[in-house]
Amino acid sequence: MTELLPIRRALISVSDKTGLIDLAKALAERGVELLSTGGSAKAMRDAGLAVKDVSDVTGFPEMMDGRVKTLHPKVHGGLLALRDNADHVAAMDAHGIAGIDLLVVNLYPFEATVAAGADYDTCIENIDIGGPAMIRAAAKNAAFVNVIVDVEDYDKLLGDMDQHDGATCPKFRRKLSQKAYARTAAYDAAVSTWMAEQLELEAPKRRAFAGELKQTLRYGENSHQKAAFYTDGSNRPGVATATQLQGKELSYNNINDTDAAFELVSEFDPAASPAVAIIKHANPCGVAVGATLVEAYQKAFDCDRTSAFGGIVALNQPLDAETAAKIVEIFTEVVIAPGASEEAKEIFAAKKNLRLLLTDGLPDPRKAITAYKQVAGGLLVQDKDVGYVSKDDLKVVTKVAPTDEQLDDLFFAWKVAKHVKSNAIVYVKGGATVGVGAGQMSRLDSANVAASKAQRMADELGMDESPAKGSAVASDAFFPFADGLLEAAAAGGTCVIQPGGSMRDEEVIKAADEAGLAMVFTGMRHFRH
Template identity: 60%
Template sequence: MAVAANPTPVPDRVSVRRALLSVSDKTGLVDFAKALAVRGIELVSTGGTRRSLAEAGLAVRDVSELTGFPEIMDGRVKTLHPLVHGALLGIRDDAAHAAAMAEHGIQPIDILCVNLYPFEETRHSGAEFGHILENVDIGGPAMIRAAAKNHAYLTVTTDPADYAEILATLEETGGETTLDLRRRLAGRAFARTAAYDAAIADWFAGVVSDGPRRHASFAGRLAETLRYGENPHQSAGFYRTGDKRPGVATARQVQGKALSYNNINDTDAAFECVAEFDPNRTAAVAIIKHANPCGVAEGGDILAAYHKALACDPVSAFGGIVALNRRLDAAAARAITEIFTEVIVAPEADEEAIAVVAAKKNLRLLLTGGLPDPRALGTTVRSVAGGLLVQSRDNGVIDDLDLRVVTKRAPTEAEMGDLKFAFRVAKHVKSNAIVYAKDRATVGIGAGQMSRVDSARIAARKSEDAARALLAEAAGREVAAGEGAEGRIKPLTLGSVVASDAFFPFADGLLSAVEAGATAVIQPGGSMRDDEVISAADAHGIAMVLTGMRHFRH
């Protein structure tokens, strides 16, 4: 039933006489309580919070004295009582509310200091279901929401970071809170309970199979206010969800400038890409620019993999993100720092490598402590006007797929290794994606085109540019387009294999790859013209492998 708007004027200043404190995170608690007690503010508390305050020598009243009812059910029921919620919700300037408070002996509470059971931390600790469930706070959110709703009279805080702000206001006003402070803190309180409930709902969705959620919310805590978003006129912030998946959100930044919005986005893309390569099998490096790989390679070590990845597109690599699947060593660090690089992200780094990177004071070095599991379940979220698009993470891995050779010629062992490599990379290239690879390194990448033919042609052209750059480096001079065997530069794609993130709708995309010099192709298949494409491959002696899984990435 709707409730009529309260016509009672809202006071600007409220004197503080009583505070209820009940916290899990006791950071700064004793100092905050002491500052309140010095002002003659009565302290009321519960359980462990009360013990902490009493041990600090503070006079503190147990909430059971206030309610006349003991804590029961292992502390599950202690603040869910009319003498608590009446004290939080009573409109003090309303005659009927004031009469009810007087009749039932309800003593007003002026400050509510509550932070919640550590559900998010417990959820990600690997604890069993029952233990996680016990860390769902009930009384805390109820009190927080009550106090935030009645912020006309109450000051509510859910975060130790607010304590200094409250004390400063009390100092400035001689023991009163202002409406501006109470309103700002109420907004933060509602945001905190919303995030808490969202985390609980997200956890339940992960353990109970019930189809798409009828109501969805996603929570995070502000980790950093960013200078701006994708562009300088856009505001932005970086929020952590508490997910322990190794990556930019969990990494330790060893050095360098603060990360920008685009840095974070690109670093995430780079690290997820390089994680496709098992570090126990091979060293791998991914160089990313604008969320697209511009070079990816495997090698005997990180240095060799970096040089192979850089050769794919050395121009685009300038100002890029470099991601490694193994420890950063000094030799690789020296090579990477020879050109301007925005971020290096790796599971770990040698002390000597850290010292090498330190010479580039603006270069960010992030150490994650591990690699994300490409097979792990998870959720991705994207906003659209008026809604959210929610999907499970693309955790398809080529090693788990049933690959089918559909052409007369089967790929050689070397070609099959390169095909699998190329398809791993294609998963992380914006659609339409075409990836040429040779010797476990990309030699041409076409990304984000409206036509798959265009992606194939762009990749081949960039391959020719890269070949010219390598020739120029060897010759020590500029190399013209007309130089080279047969009057043109030989593109790196000659003798390569090619991966497509989705099927070829027509044979023209395949023929563009053939023209670029590809000898084998891997693609999902599933087009109504698969037979036409396979026939074209057979006509040109090309081996073709179908994966049955596509990797659109928008």
């Protein structure tokens, strides 16, 4: 690859004009000839810069509403020609093709147009054709051409030019080339994904995924694993879109757990009541609603005070001073909320390592998004679990029907169970979890774990009996045998919500009746592996 490449001629055609004039002026000051199209050319001329229109170079005007302007041999020849190849140089001379040393292009805002909810035809018009074609041509010819697709690289370009007396080095051009191909790949992925959605294709023949680097992480789940955090462009409120006001840089595990916490707490309508979820290792150790945010926090904290230490706290309402003061009484890794009062921020400011993330909104728990998981040799792709049941969906299967108060706790437990690793058993009483059994290999074990957690809560709070007495019990999937159900009854559960659908449903229902339990079937499970 050619060592140093002087930049003498640049083609600039950008949709996002951030930093355009500063870049163009800096290039002109370094003696670079400027070529451009449409709005970019006008903006530079308005700034007093000398610009040559691409149409003057090609001999063809922009046509078809700007769809055709750069798709021409005098543009692509200038980008693709190998300057050290005699045949290429001869072809350039024969056809009046001048080399282009720098291409600056950012693409039509297709992703933003889709995100804004534009109609089909508008989205189609925002699919860039000439831009990706030029980018790919320039990126292929990185031996002789610099290609810039990100505004953030403008200063880097000028810095490399200054370091090399108006030229760029090969390593810099290769980096630009890689970034350029990644950009066009992400762009094509966005277009193809949108088209598949428009056609309602559940499993298209080929599927592309793309992301934009948000943060290089110190390491992954463990210190020997490399990791990075990418955003997917969906702008779903959460850890990816949040503003971090204070605290250390988020780790891989912080991000994973914070996402789990915020997705869980979003299940509870902030207009109905304040809600708080405390997460440890992606599982809830306490979830509660209350008359106030601080009451909800205290109830969630009381569920498992031991596990709450060093946990992640998610709120469905803006953080207030009273709740902030309560949270800082113990070590907490991250707090995420839709907002925070100035008084709450001041309280947190005294805890320099406590990370505070503000999202300015909650994710919609019923909005389907695509989730995927890597396995050896492939990817598993599915819709995010947005399953929901109402009271009308429930089927009472026991002789005893749940009371209205029990139904409230059953629905609460069901929402929490959806966010607990399977096998999941959740005990709830008075709008708060009192025992959570997560990730066990059998449902019986999960019921045992949840019961032991409830007993520890009683011991820590000096209660006369386990708070599981009189609780509502949720199971994320059916009871394959009656043993798990009977364990929950022995712990004090009085009503149960579960999907049903087991071959032994009748056996389980009979056991529930004999134990005096009220039980409802949802007809829907919430496996979370």
